[in-house]
Amino acid sequence: MADNGRSTGPTSEALISLKGVTKEYQKNGTWIEAVSGCDLDIAENEFLVIVGPTGSGKSTLLKLIAGFEQPDKGEVLLDGEPVKGPGSDRGMIFQEYALLPWRTVLQNVELGLEFQFGKRGKENRELAMTYIDMVGLSYAVNKYPVEMSGGMKRRASLAMILVTKPKILLMDGPFNALDSKTKLTMHTEITRIWEHEHNTIIFVTSELDEAVKLSDRIAVMNSEGRISKIFTNDLARPRFGKAALEPEFHHRFIELREKVMNEVKAGAGKAVCETR
Amino acid sequence: MANKQQSRNGSTQAFLADRSFYVLGVFLFLVIWQAASMLKLFGNDFSEAFSPLSAFLALIEMAKNGDIVHHAVPSLRRVLVSLLLAIIFALPVGVLVGYFRRLEQLTYVPFQFLRMISPLAWMPIAIIMFGVGDVSVTFLLWLVAIWPLILNTVHGAGRVSPLWLNMAKTMGAKDKGILTKIIIPAAIPDMLTGLRLAVGVSWIILVPAEMLGVPDGLGYFILDTRDRFRYDQLMATIFIIGLIGYLLDSANRWLISKFAWKI
Numbered sequence: 001m002a003d004n005g006r007s008t009g010p011t012s013e014a015l016i017s018l019k020g021v022t023k024e025y026q027k028n029g030t031w032i033e034a035v036s037g038c039d040l041d042i043a044e045n046e047f048l049v050i051v052g053p054t055g056s057g058k059s060t061l062l063k064l065i066a067g068f069e070q071p072d073k074g075e076v077l078l079d080g081e082p083v084k085g086p087g088s089d090r091g092m093i094f095q096e097y098a099l100l101p102w103r104t105v106l107q108n109v110e111l112g113l114e115f116q117f118g119k120r121g122k123e124n125r126e127l128a129m130t131y132i133d134m135v136g137l138s139y140a141v142n143k144y145p146v147e148m149s150g151g152m153k154r155r156a157s158l159a160m161i162l163v164t165k166p167k168i169l170l171m172d173g174p175f176n177a178l179d180s181k182t183k184l185t186m187h188t189e190i191t192r193i194w195e196h197e198h199n200t201i202i203f204v205t206s207e208l209d210e211a212v213k214l215s216d217r218i219a220v221m222n223s224e225g226r227i228s229k230i231f232t233n234d235l236a237r238p239r240f241g242k243a244a245l246e247p248e249f250h251h252r253f254i255e256l257r258e259k260v261m262n263e264v265k266a267g268a269g270k271a272v273c274e275t276r
Numbered sequence: 277m278a279n280k281q282q283s284r285n286g287s288t289q290a291f292l293a294d295r296s297f298y299v300l301g302v303f304l305f306l307v308i309w310q311a312a313s314m315l316k317l318f319g320n321d322f323s324e325a326f327s328p329l330s331a332f333l334a335l336i337e338m339a340k341n342g343d344i345v346h347h348a349v350p351s352l353r354r355v356l357v358s359l360l361l362a363i364i365f366a367l368p369v370g371v372l373v374g375y376f377r378r379l380e381q382l383t384y385v386p387f388q389f390l391r392m393i394s395p396l397a398w399m400p401i402a403i404i405m406f407g408v409g410d411v412s413v414t415f416l417l418w419l420v421a422i423w424p425l426i427l428n429t430v431h432g433a434g435r436v437s438p439l440w441l442n443m444a445k446t447m448g449a450k451d452k453g454i455l456t457k458i459i460i461p462a463a464i465p466d467m468l469t470g471l472r473l474a475v476g477v478s479w480i481i482l483v484p485a486e487m488l489g490v491p492d493g494l495g496y497f498i499l500d501t502r503d504r505f506r507y508d509q510l511m512a513t514i515f516i517i518g519l520i521g522y523l524l525d526s527a528n529r530w531l532i533s534k535f536a537w538k539i
Contacts, residue, residue: 068442088448098443102461102537112447114457146538164447 222267370429432466
């Protein structure tokens with residue numbers, strides 16, 4: 001329950017609701033608040049991007065929503081119910097690669113399908129192949145993780161989660177290590193998937209270009225683990241290809257990015273802010 | 277001398293060079309053995325019987341009269357049966373202990389304590405429990421084989437990345453799926469390492485265990501040849517013990533290369 005005296009019932013149409021969420025960590029013997037008193041409502045089918053300096057608690061916030069961590073204060077509500085643990089309605093794409101080293105790309109992508117439907121042979125394989133094609137790995141279906149580069153592993157992990165079609169996608173810096181060409185493909189694909197399957201995406205990144213390109217709203221976290229500001233991003237979609245070359249669009253893009261960057265810098269403390 | 281880095285890059289020539297060094301090793305081993313017997317290192321009276329040549333002749337004799345099969349088969353049977361029983365017992369125990377931290381804490385001291393006791397120390401107890409014979413020998417071999425299997429499986433199951441478990445949970449995995457698709461496959465390389473160690477130590481303990489009143493087996497035959505002053509046959513038996521041990525270990529290495537995933 002929120003301890004700041006706000007209304008307690010589930011609020012209107014928010015799919016995910018964070019109420020006064022605080023999470024503490026012990027670091028060098030002292031307790032610090034990684035996430036501090038966060039209030040946040042996320043609507044269904046929203047694309048929310050969380051930005052902020054390194055160590056501002058973005059990943060922790062995501063883990064709280066995923067249910068890997070429990071808040072020390074406040075609560076995380078999903079459809080009005082407190083989150084008690086991980087579930088298949090919330091697919092998480094980790095910053096590290098979660099590929100199983102004894103499975104090939106294809107077998108890794110089939111894993112989630114095996115969990116949900118059992119071994120279905122051809123049916124699983126075809127579905128898995130669709131997503132492997134999408135991330136551009138069809139040339140490497142039979143490779144093991146040990147034989148792949150970082151970027152390939154990243155794309156495989158992505159296909160692995162996307163194939164399970166989670167209602168909510170939690171993405172922790174999913175495109176960090178990708179080269180710019182693959183990154184652009186992935187931005188287009190994730191937008192297409194989101195528009196197609198109407199899932200809700202919560203996306204953590206430290207790159208502001210990416211944030212402005214993808215988001216409906218941008219939440220900025222500061223070095224104290226608080227959400228300092230939420231920007232509404234009303235740039236027209238599509239934001240790729242020809243549309244992005246329009247001077248008017250470009251102008252507004254830069255403008256929003258500047259605003260977000262200033263907010264991030266203001267909250268950065270001594271932490272480093274990555275921009276491009 | 278060809279260094280490893282070069283020859284691994286694998287031309288046919290390098291491959292043959294590697295092979296020839298393995299063969300050379302075997303040859304040098306035989307030369308040293310022969311030299312030891314010619315220098316009477318095994319004592320003045322019997323050194324000739326201990327030579328590789330007499331051992332080789334005894335080996336042919338034993339192959340012809342069926343002694344090899346008669347004693348090697350029961351030995352292999354004992355080792356394989358006890359290994360099978362050890363696997364059935366040790367792998368589930370290892371997975372459970374490796375996965376549940378509390379269980380590992382509970383069992384740590386007892387396991388580390390028990391594994392340091394030579395199974396031969398249990399021999400009198402085995403004989404009281406099971407009598408003289410096959411069952412006692414199998415029990416002792418089982419007792420020695422379970423520790424490497426358990427401890428390696430514990431290590432493997434404990435090495436399961438929390439990331440994999442979290443991921444499986446977000447994909448809707450149930451306990452059974454997590455066990456069969458994450459934990460067990462993750463532990464397989466360590467299980468195979470455990471198996472290799474278990475086979476090695478079982479085969480070593482087999483010989484003294486078979487000196488405890490069974491009527492056949494390679495360990496028994498060692499004592500038998502001694503009693504008959506047939507030191508050439510004794511050397512031949514020692515050779516067979518080494519050879520079978522080597523083949524068992526090779527089979528294990530093959531299993532590992534076939535089924536252990538690499539990081």
